[in-house]
Structure formats: structure tokens, C-alpha cells
Amino acid sequence: EPEVTQTPSHQVTQMGQEVILRCVPISNHLYFYWYRQILGQKVEFLVSFYNNEISEKSEIFDDQFSVERPDGSNFTLKIRSTKLEDSAMYFCASGTAGIQYFGAGTRLSVL
Amino acid sequence: QKEVEQDPGPLSVPEGAIVSLNCTYSNSAFQYFMWYRQYSRKGPELLMYTYSSGNKEDGRFTAQVDKSSKYISLFIRDSQPSDSATYLCAMSLNQAGTALIFGKGTTLSVSS
Numbered sequence: 638e639p640e641v642t643q644t645p646s647h648q649v650t651q652m653g654q655e656v657i658l659r660c661v662p663i664s665n666h667l668y669f670y671w672y673r674q675i676l677g678q679k680v681e682f683l684v685s686f687y688n689n690e691i692s693e694k695s696e697i698f699d700d701q702f703s704v705e706r707p708d709g710s711n712f713t714l715k716i717r718s719t720k721l722e723d724s725a726m727y728f729c730a731s732g733t734a735g736i737q738y739f740g741a742g743t744r745l746s747v748l
Numbered sequence: 749q750k751e752v753e754q755d756p757g758p759l760s761v762p763e764g765a766i767v768s769l770n771c772t773y774s775n776s777a778f779q780y781f782m783w784y785r786q787y788s789r790k791g792p793e794l795l796m797y798t799y800s801s802g803n804k805e806d807g808r809f810t811a812q813v814d815k816s817s818k819y820i821s822l823f824i825r826d827s828q829p830s831d832s833a834t835y836l837c838a839m840s841l842n843q844a845g846t847a848l849i850f851g852k853g854t855t856l857s858v859s860s
Contacts, residue, residue, distance in 0.1 A: 679853075685845045686845075687844070728791050730848075734780075735779065735843070737848055739791040739793070741790055742789075742790065742791045
């Protein structure tokens with residue numbers, strides 16, 4: 638069964654460093670998403686992406702964040718200058734219509 | 749107001765019990781309703797989805813949507829220890845590329 642793949646599973650970084658989280662969406666999906674989940678809290682929407690453009694973004698997705706689909710298979714989330722409060726699980730999702738399928742996540746630890 | 753409320757539990761039941769999980773929401777424009785299962789430190793796994801109102805059954809799982817009451821439910825019959833997880837409700841507007849709004853999740857423990 639096709640699945641969304643995320644790498645790395647765990648990323649440790651120093652505050653102020655740039656990180657890139659990577660995702661390979663399900664191959665025939667056209668819509669791509671990033672969410673985050675701070676420990677013990679709700680899964681929160683960050684951004685959606687379609688046809689090489691951002692479709693929607695939340696107030697969390699500020700200028701420190703960017704997304705890119707550099708080729709036909711990868712979808713990335715970049716955080717330019719990480720803060721302690723960026724520590725969370727980051728989930729990539731892909732889908733069709735209103736249905737979204739999630740990857741296993743990348744745990745980002747900012748020290 | 750995009751807000752989804754879900755009792756976090758924890759909910760503990762014996763093996764074989766019927767489990768009822770519920771969410772309420774405030775935005776009447778939501779059209780897609782989903783239930784995800786999440787194991788500790790893993791990604792949400794899609795269990796059921798329903799478009800608009802009505803019931804949907806898949807094996808031991810039944811999802812119900814009551815749009816007039818802004819209330820959705822997930823029923824698990826003959827619960828198993830392997831059903832122990834956090835169950836997240838989520839919903840979205842009737843268009844692709846829009847945010848899923850999640851509840852906080854209900855933690856379920858099924859004891860053998």
C-alpha cells in the first residue's frame with residue numbers, strides 16, 4: 638500500500654540553525670501538506686501546497702518557514718532559523734479532495 | 749470559528765466492549781469528517797472518512813455524522829487490546845488543499 642515517507646525520523650539541531658525536513662508524498666496525489674504536533678497538544682496545520690503554489694497557510698507559518706517541491710517526488714519544509722519552540726513532531730500529508738494521508742513524522746529537537 | 753472539541757479521556761474499557769468516541773464542532777461549513785488513529789510518537793493513520801452527513805461502516809468501526817447537531821462519533825465494536833491508541837477526529841471544508849482541523853484526541857486503553 639502506498640504511503641507518505643518522511644526523513645529523517647529524528648532531527649536534532651541547535652537554536653538558530655536551518656533545518657530541512659523531507660517528504661515523499663503518495664505518487665498520484667496532487668495536494669501536499671505540513672502539520673506539526675507539539676508534545677501533548679493538537680495536530681496543527683501549517684501549510685498546503687498545490688500546483689507548485691501555497692494554497693493555504695496558518696498564522697504559525699511565518700517568514701521563518703518555506704516549502705518547496707524541488708522535483709517530481711520530494712516535498713520539503715525549511716525552517717530558516719530554528720527556535721526552541723519549534724521543537725515538535727512535523728507531519729507531511731498528501732491527498733486528494735478533502736482526504737489526507739499522513740507520514741510517520743519527523744521529530745525535531747531544538748537545543 | 750474553526751474549533752473542534754474532543755474529550756481527551758483517558759478511556760479504559762475491557763476487551764470486547766463497545767467504545768463510543770465523540771467530537772463536537774462549531775463551523776457548520778465543514779463537509780469532510782475523518783477519524784485517525786495515532787500510536788505514541790507515530791503519524792495519524794486514517795481510519796474512516798465521511799463526506800457530509802450519515803453513517804459509514806467498516807468492519808468493527810462505524811462513523812456517524814450529525815450535521816444538525818454538529819456532532820460526530822466513532823463506534824468500535826468488540827474492542828481489542830490492539831485498539832489501544834489515541835483517536836483523533838478531524839474535519840475540513842469542502843475543497844482540497846484546505847486545512848484539517850483536529851480535535852485533541854481521546855486516549856483509549858483496552859485491557860485483556
